[in-house]
Amino acid sequence: MTNKVLVLGVGMTPFTKPSQSSTYLEMGQAAARAALVDAGIGYADVQQAYAGYVYGDSTCGQAALYQLAQTGIPVVNINNNCSTGSSALWLARQAVASGTVDCALALGFEQMVPGALGTVYSDRPGPLERFERTRDTLQGADPQSPTAAQFFGGAGQAYVDEFGIDPAIFAEISVKARKHAANNPNAVFRTPVTVEQVLDSPRIYGPLTRLQCCPPTCGAAAAVLCSPEFAKRHGVRAEVEIAAQSLRTDTPSTFESNDLRKIVGYDMTIAAATDVYEASGVGPEEIQVVELHDCFTTNEFLTYEALGLTPVGTAEQFIRDGDNTYGGRVVTNPSGGLLSKGHPLGATGLAQCAELVWQLRGQAGPRQVEGVEHAMQHNLGLGGACVVTMYQKVGGR
Numbered sequence: 001m002t003n004k005v006l007v008l009g010v011g012m013t014p015f016t017k018p019s020q021s022s023t024y025l026e027m028g029q030a031a032a033r034a035a036l037v038d039a040g041i042g043y044a045d046v047q048q049a050y051a052g053y054v055y056g057d058s059t060c061g062q063a064a065l066y067q068l069a070q071t072g073i074p075v076v077n078i079n080n081n082c083s084t085g086s087s088a089l090w091l092a093r094q095a096v097a098s099g100t101v102d103c104a105l106a107l108g109f110e111q112m113v114p115g116a117l118g119t120v121y122s123d124r125p126g127p128l129e130r131f132e133r134t135r136d137t138l139q140g141a142d143p144q145s146p147t148a149a150q151f152f153g154g155a156g157q158a159y160v161d162e163f164g165i166d167p168a169i170f171a172e173i174s175v176k177a178r179k180h181a182a183n184n185p186n187a188v189f190r191t192p193v194t195v196e197q198v199l200d201s202p203r204i205y206g207p208l209t210r211l212q213c214c215p216p217t218c219g220a221a222a223a224v225l226c227s228p229e230f231a232k233r234h235g236v237r238a239e240v241e242i243a244a245q246s247l248r249t250d251t252p253s254t255f256e257s258n259d260l261r262k263i264v265g266y267d268m269t270i271a272a273a274t275d276v277y278e279a280s281g282v283g284p285e286e287i288q289v290v291e292l293h294d295c296f297t298t299n300e301f302l303t304y305e306a307l308g309l310t311p312v313g314t315a316e317q318f319i320r321d322g323d324n325t326y327g328g329r330v331v332t333n334p335s336g337g338l339l340s341k342g343h344p345l346g347a348t349g350l351a352q353c354a355e356l357v358w359q360l361r362g363q364a365g366p367r368q369v370e371g372v373e374h375a376m377q378h379n380l381g382l383g384g385a386c387v388v389t390m391y392q393k394v395g396g397r
Contacts, residue, residue: 003096003097003098003099003227004097004227004228004241005093005096005097005225005226005227005241005242006225006226006227006228006231006238006240006241006242006394007223007224007225007238007240007241007242007353007357007391008038008039008040008041008103008224008225008226008230008231008236008238009035009036009037009038009039009040009041009223009224010034010035010038010221010222010223010224010350010353010354010357010358011030011031011032011033011034011035011036011037011038011221011222011354012031012034012186012219012220012221012222012347012350012351012354013027013030013031013034013186013219013220013221014185014186014187014219015186015187015188015217015218015219015341015342015344015347015351016188016217016218016219016342017114017188017215017217017218018111018112018113018114018216018217018218019114020218021111021112021218021219022218023111024053024056024060024064024109024110024111024220025063025064025067026067027064027109027111027218027219027220027347028051028060028061028064028065028067028107028109028220029064029065029067029068030220031107031108031109031219031220031221031222031347031350032064032065032068032105032107032220032222033068034222035105035107035222035223035224036068036105036224038224039224039226039236040234040236041103041224041234041236043065043068043069043071043105044069044071045103045234046071046073046103046104046105046224047073047101047102047103047104048073048074048075048076048092048095048100048101048104048105049061049065049073049074049075049076049104049105049106049107050075050076050078050088050089050091050092050104050105050106050107051064051065051075051076051077051078051088051107051108051109052077052078052079052080052084052085052087052088052106052107052108052109052346052347052349052350053077053078053079053084053108053109053110053345053346054079054081054082054084054110054345054346055110055111055112055113055120055345056110056111056346058077059075059077060077060109061075061076061077061107062075062077064107064109064220065105065107076091078091079346080381080385081345081381081382081383081384081385082293082295082343082345082348082379082380082381082382083247083293083349083379083380083381083385083386083387084108084345084346084348084349084381085106085108085221085345085346085347085348085349085350085351085352085353085379086247086348086349086350086352086353086377086379086387086389087247087349087381087385087387088106088107088108088346088349088350089106089223089225089245089349089350089353089387089389090245090247090387090389091106092104092105092106092223092225093225093242093245096225096226096227099227102226102227102229102230103224103225103226103227103230104224104225104226105222105223105224105225106222106223106225106350106353107220107221107222107350108220108221108222108344108346108347108348108349108350108351109219109220109221109344109346109347110217110218110219110220110344110345110346110347111218111344112216112217112218112344112345113216114216127383128147128382128383130255131151131263131382131383131384132147134255134258134263135150135151135154135260135263137258138154138258138259138260138263139154139157139260142205145204145205146204146205146213148295148296148382149204149205149206149208149213149296150205150206151260151263151264151382152208152264152295152296152298152299153204153205153206153207153208153296153298154205154206154260155260155261155263155264155266155298155299155302156170156206156207156208156296156297156298156299156301156302157206157207157260158259158260158261159261159298159301159302159315160207163313163316165316166316167206167207168195168199169301169316169319169320170207170208170212170297170298170301171195171198171199171209171211171212171297172195172319172320173212173294173297173300173301173319173324173339174193174198174211174212174297174339174340175192175193175194175195175198176324176325176332176333177294177333177336177337177339177340178190178191178192178193178336178339178340179192179325180325180333180334180335180336180337180340180367181335181336181337181340181341182336183334183365183366183367184334184335184336184340184341184367186219186335186341186351187335187336187340187341187342188215188217188340188341188342189215189336189339189340189342190336190340193211197211198211198212207298208296208297208298212296212297212298212339213295213296213339214294214295214296214337214338214339214342214343215342215343216343217342217343217344218342218344219342219344219347219351220344220346220347221347221348221350221351221353221354222350223350223353223354223357225242226238238394239360239361239393239394240356240357240360240361240391240392240393240394241391241392241393241394241396242389242390242391243279243280243282243374243390243391243392243396244275244276244277244279244280244282244389244390245276245387245388245389245390246271246272246273246275246276246279246387246388247272247385247386247387248268248271248272248275248385248386248387248388249268249384249385249386250265250267250268250384251267251268251271253267254267254268254384261302264299264302264380264382265380265382265384265386266302266306268380268384268385268386269303269306269307269378269380269386269388270306271386272378272386272387272388273306273307273308273376273378273388275388276376276388276389276390277308277390279390280374280390280392282374282390282392283308284307284308284309284376286373286374287309287330287374287375287376288330288331288369288370288371288372288373288374288375289330289331289332289334289356289359289369289372289375289376290307290309290330290331290332290333290375290376290377290378291332291333291334291335291337291352291355291356291375291376291377291378292307292332292333292337292376292377292378293338293348293378293379293380294333294337294338294339295338295343295380297339299380300332300333300337300339301315301319302315303378303380304318304324304332307376307378307388309324309329309330309332310323310329326369331369334355334359334364334367334369335351335352335355335367348379349377349379349387352377352379353377353389353391356375356376356377356391357391359372359375360372360373360375360391360392360393373392373393373396374390374391374392374396375390375391375392376388376389376390376391377389377390377391
């Protein structure tokens, strides 16, 4: 693949609580329409579309996009757990980079219900059974706690046990998330919180309290990708390109290491990030802003080190020094992240894309990071898949 891939347009709906949500049809078409308007093209110019969602029936992607038009193009539906949105983006990028098409649309949406994520089909083997067996061997199972919290809470506890840190440091991430989200009109939770409020909220599992867990939310986001030739031919200008991207799945180390951090994607993240750094020629020290997968505070903490933003064993000091926010080394989750912006599973990866495109264009308003030349996205799904994407201004190396 040698073709450059430009991000021509992005769009998203404000994320909402399930009780306040529109239907996936309304949210999906609204996000797609916004991305097309931002791109300066029509749906008739799109040659392929990739629609991501986790909770929905087959061909929901067609149903949402048919609200725009029925042009007969291929529409592919994707479910890759919490990395679904960025998996749709990955497929759209591949289509353009390979020269198969000149323009592709990636759309993600989710209409969720209140409460922790649960199993839909109980009459067949679950895709996380091997992960759960490994977790149960390492720490046992708690039928009163949400499954995802047991995984990520246990991973955070494993770090605490190895490095002897105060687990209260995780609460600082929730405080930062709310502070950033206060400047994001698309975020659900924008009211500031203190460390004390985070720690005093109900205990969920291990070091995790309720305010350290992302909420179920609803929303949609989309991105239009194209080749430079397409942009020139249509007289439209793109300011952002995808410099490199990698999708990785689990290797034997996930299960053989006897480490819950590996179970929740630590090695996948390292592998995908390494691919992207090598392919782009951009190192972690050159990145000004990152949107990463903070489904739980513990995962944001672990991801700092997995992405190479700070050396192994130093994430606690990284936070205490303010190197994860404005005025520090790299701004992480200026949108508020999953913790505060919300986490409608199929939309998350594309909402991250939209935020980073706005940052690179200088269109992020009061949450704008100064001097952004390179931006990184990290989106993770248990079961598993991890997508890491490097964005840069057009013409960057």
